[in-house]
Amino acid sequence: MYSWEMLSFNIHDGFLEAIVRGNRSGLLTQADYNNLCQCETLDDIKMHLSATEYGPYLQNEPSPLHTTTIVEKCTLKLVDEYKHMLCQANEPLSTFLQYITYGHMIDNVVLIVTGTLHERDVNELLEKCHPLGMFDSIASLAVAQNMRELYRLVLVDTPLAPYFSECITSEDLDDMNIEIMRNTLYKAYLQDFYKFCAKLGGATADIMCNLLSFEADRRAVNITINSIGTELTRDDRRKLYSNFGLLFPYGHEELAVCEDVDQVRGVMEKYPPYQSIFAKISYGESQMLDKAFYEEEVKRLRLSFEQQFHYAVFFAYMRLREQEIRNLMWISECVAQNQKNRVHDSVVTIF
Amino acid sequence: MSGQTQRLNVVPTVTMLGVVKARLIGATRGHALLKKKSDALTVQFRAILKKIVATKESMGEAMRASSFSLAEAKYVAGDGVRHVVLQSVRSASLRVRSHQENVAGVKLPKFTHFVDPAGASSPSLTGLARGGQQVSACRAAHVKAIEVLVELASLQTSFLTLDEAIKTTNRRVNALENVVKPRLENTITYIKGELDELEREDFFRLKKIQGYKRREVERQMMAAKLFAEEQLAEDLALKRGVSMGATTNILVGGGDKDEDIIF
Amino acid sequence: MAGRSNIPANNSALIAIIADEDTVTGFLMAGVGNVDLRKKTNYLLVDNKTTVKQIEDAFKEFTAREDIAIVLISQYIANMIRFLVDSYNKPIPAILEIPSKDHPYDPASDSVLSRVKYLFSADSVASDRR
Numbered sequence: 241m242y243s244w245e246m247l248s249f250n251i252h253d254g255f256l257e258a259i260v261r262g263n264r265s266g267l268l269t270q271a272d273y274n275n276l277c278q279c280e281t282l283d284d285i286k287m288h289l290s291a292t293e294y295g296p297y298l299q300n301e302p303s304p305l306h307t308t309t310i311v312e313k314c315t316l317k318l319v320d321e322y323k324h325m326l327c328q329a330n331e332p333l334s335t336f337l338q339y340i341t342y343g344h345m346i347d348n349v350v351l352i353v354t355g356t357l358h359e360r361d362v363n364e365l366l367e368k369c370h371p372l373g374m375f376d377s378i379a380s381l382a383v384a385q386n387m388r389e390l391y392r393l394v395l396v397d398t399p400l401a402p403y404f405s406e407c408i409t410s411e412d413l414d415d416m417n418i419e420i421m422r423n424t425l426y427k428a429y430l431q432d433f434y435k436f437c438a439k440l441g442g443a444t445a446d447i448m449c450n451l452l453s454f455e456a457d458r459r460a461v462n463i464t465i466n467s468i469g470t471e472l473t474r475d476d477r478r479k480l481y482s483n484f485g486l487l488f489p490y491g492h493e494e495l496a497v498c499e500d501v502d503q504v505r506g507v508m509e510k511y512p513p514y515q516s517i518f519a520k521i522s523y524g525e526s527q528m529l530d531k532a533f534y535e536e537e538v539k540r541l542r543l544s545f546e547q548q549f550h551y552a553v554f555f556a557y558m559r560l561r562e563q564e565i566r567n568l569m570w571i572s573e574c575v576a577q578n579q580k581n582r583v584h585d586s587v588v589t590i591f
Numbered sequence: 592m593s594g595q596t597q598r599l600n601v602v603p604t605v606t607m608l609g610v611v612k613a614r615l616i617g618a619t620r621g622h623a624l625l626k627k628k629s630d631a632l633t634v635q636f637r638a639i640l641k642k643i644v645a646t647k648e649s650m651g652e653a654m655r656a657s658s659f660s661l662a663e664a665k666y667v668a669g670d671g672v673r674h675v676v677l678q679s680v681r682s683a684s685l686r687v688r689s690h691q692e693n694v695a696g697v698k699l700p701k702f703t704h705f706v707d708p709a710g711a712s713s714p715s716l717t718g719l720a721r722g723g724q725q726v727s728a729c730r731a732a733h734v735k736a737i738e739v740l741v742e743l744a745s746l747q748t749s750f751l752t753l754d755e756a757i758k759t760t761n762r763r764v765n766a767l768e769n770v771v772k773p774r775l776e777n778t779i780t781y782i783k784g785e786l787d788e789l790e791r792e793d794f795f796r797l798k799k800i801q802g803y804k805r806r807e808v809e810r811q812m813m814a815a816k817l818f819a820e821e822q823l824a825e826d827l828a829l830k831r832g833v834s835m836g837a838t839t840n841i842l843v844g845g846g847d848k849d850e851d852i853i854f
Numbered sequence: 855m856a857g858r859s860n861i862p863a864n865n866s867a868l869i870a871i872i873a874d875e876d877t878v879t880g881f882l883m884a885g886v887g888n889v890d891l892r893k894k895t896n897y898l899l900v901d902n903k904t905t906v907k908q909i910e911d912a913f914k915e916f917t918a919r920e921d922i923a924i925v926l927i928s929q930y931i932a933n934m935i936r937f938l939v940d941s942y943n944k945p946i947p948a949i950l951e952i953p954s955k956d957h958p959y960d961p962a963s964d965s966v967l968s969r970v971k972y973l974f975s976a977d978s979v980a981s982d983r984r
Contacts, residue, residue: 308876354678529724530667530721530722566666570662573666579655650952651953654952661880677899680888686869687924689946702948734884740869747950748946
């Protein structure tokens with residue numbers, strides 16, 4: 241079935257796949273995490289990390305370390321790797337790689353728009369943007385005062401333009417709208433990404449559609465749970481669900497009317513893949529849900545490395561790195577705040 | 592003039608003595624009252640002190656819990672959530688109200704926190720897609736921390752105010768005890784002394800006049816007695832036929848004549 | 855005469871914060887933050903780029919403002935401007951030193967607790983704590 245890929249894949253993308261698989265082996269292992277969890281201070285963490293690929297990025301940091309510094313430097317490494325891969329990539333892999341960053345781009349746009357609404361300094365805002373989601377005209381976002389202007393002046397030149405055309409109807413911007421806008425954008429992005437992957441075909445489509453479906457379903461569940469008790473109406477809620485994934489469309493109908501966590505659970509237990517996730521959580525508890533979802537995601541991402549000749553490894557690698565950075569942040573927060581008994585609560589080991 | 596010998600500059604009269612005595616009574620009563628107030632304040636002060644130390648401990652707990660919940664929120668919702676929060680600040684929805692509480696005449700400030708409904712709607716949709724629950728848990732933890740902090744702030748302010756009030760009261764107590772009262776007492780002794788002195792002078796004067804009068808009377812008595820004796824002698828002489836005057840005259844005349852005779 | 859100093863019965867006062875980014879973020883989440891028309895904030899975010907001068911200015915400004923009832927300041931920041939904090943003796947706004955996550959709370963250097971210790975012997979405070 242995939243035989244033609246084997247023939248042609250390596251012509252363009254073999255080098256990068258080799259690189260990403262090489263990078264993959266640089267991810268922290270269980271043994272590394274065990275060592276990190278034993279650390280007493282942030283300096284110990286730095287020492288342990290210096291033996292890993294993060295070493296060069298952290299070695300010049302002066303001593304009182306902060307968790308934010310560690311996270312920043314680790315993100316920097318990810319960005320460097322990403323840029324390296326992007327430079328080498330051919331079509332359609334380069335487009336694929338760019339798609340991966342659109343999520344951060346949406347976050348950055350939303351951040352700048354929020355800041356602009358509250359009249360903050362643009363340079364200050366730019367510093368806070370996620371480096372993976374930067375694009376050239378981002379600074380000029382600050383001039384926009386309403387959605388139409390924002391679209392016309394800035395966003396039309398960015399890859400995000402098609403997504404914005406959907407939510408351009410909301411004229412005035414406030415806190416509520418911005419959060420809805422962010423999620424509408426994200427929905428459009430996921431759908432677009434899904435379509436793109438399906439178009440690529442072959443193993444890429446197979447694996448990516450699976451991963452993106454999971455992402456979409458997770459968002460649907462999270463939006464449902466988090467919007468319980470807020471001003472978000474049912475119709476609005478339904479509009480934020482992506483139109484693909486395992487839950488689409490019947491699960492969405494049911495989720496849209498859920499009023500508490502246990503109802504959500506009732507809906508989700510009808511779907512075998514999610515049954516196991518919800519089985520881990522006791523009734524009425526929703527705090528650990530995020531972690532359960534993260535674990536499931538990591539499991540799925542990890543599996544994508546089992547096949548060869550497809551693009552999903554790049555997506556999986558980026559996501560795993562992000563998860564790793566989250567883990568590092570968690571560990572260093574725990575160490576910094578002397579809450580070492582909680583270290584194991586949220587660390588999702590990858591390999 | 593040292594503190595001990597100080598006294599008020601008054602005219603030492605009985606009226607003044609009455610006035611000063613009244614003042615002394617007033618000062619003593621005031622002293623007792625202030626002493627009581629100071630004791631009451633000290634009791635309050637000690638209680639507040641204990642509470643402060645206890646609340647400081649619980650503040651440590653609350654702060655730890657809240658910063659940890661922030662770490663949880665950041666883990667789930669991503670690091671970006673803090674920027675969202677920082678950027679979307681508009682006007683405070685959590686404010687404090689201050690009012691006064693009266694403890695033994697000292698006005699202590701008390702803070703209570705309240706949620707201002709007029710404040711901007713809190714960004715309740717933050718982290719809609721991921722970690723909204725952690726964000727709200729974090730918010731709850733921080734509100735709790737604020738509760739403790741506000742309580743601590745009232746205690747601490749009360750502590751400072753009471754500290755100052757106790758110092759002032761003690762200063763007044765000491766001033767009354769060590770300056771005002773001795774001064775009044777000194778004045779009273781002084782006035783009493785002066786009055787006694789005056790009295791003694793009067794007495795002495797009276798005594799003097801009395802003595803003078805008595806001497807006068809005695810003299811007159813003597814004169815009268817002498818006169819009576821003379822009278823008596825004259826009577827006797829008349830009875831013998833020789834007048835006293837004649838004898839005397841002879842003697843006197845003889846004396847005149849024998850001027851040169853020595854003996 | 856603190857007993858006589860007028861305490862304004864203010865019905866809605868603010869809480870000012872001088873702290874590191876995470877602490878500020880947390881309290882802003884709780885709804886403490888305020889930005890007025892002139893874009894004056896009631897919080898100061900201290901990172902490694904913030905100078906001591908800026909902290910001093912913010913501290914002076916917050917303590918002089920009428921609408922602030924409580925000033926929360928991270929202890930390690932308070933240590934940077936210890937002389938200012940120690941010389942401050944007005945009842946309102948109240949200065950509160952709070953622990954920050956990277957710096958465990960040290961009761962010894964708290965200006966109020968040290969005053970407590972000054973007033974009472976150290977062991978009485980220690981026994982109070984128990």
